[in-house]
Amino acid sequence: MRMDKYSNAAYGSAGLTAFFASLSLYEWGFIIGMAFSIILGLITFFMNRREQRKRTRLFEELVNKTDPQNPSATARKAAELMAKAPKDI
Structure with missing residues (x-):
């Protein structure tokens, strides 16, 4: 006997429903x-x-701007960069 595609979906959803219905309140929690x-x-x-990444970017700016x-x-x-840092956070 060959099952059609709708019966597979029905059996699958019924199985999932039975599984989740069998869980206790403790297991759901x-x-x-x-x-x-x-x-x-x-x-x-x-x-x-x-x-x-923000800190790394600020450090890269500092390193690139040093003289x-x-x-x-x-x-x-x-x-300047330290004053700018809290605004970025």
Whole structure:
């Protein structure tokens, strides 16, 4: 006996429904908690990576704008970039 394509979808969705219906409240809490933990971990990772890229860009600007013959100008540039940093965060 050959099954048509709609019966496969019906059996599959019925199986998924039966699986999720068999979970207890404790198991649902665990699944939801794990999902939120993964989401928060990814958000933290991407925010830290963005912050590190900003710091690297500011450091590259400082290195590119330094003048070895005039250290006071370098200090002024560093002060400008440090004043600019909190606005970028």
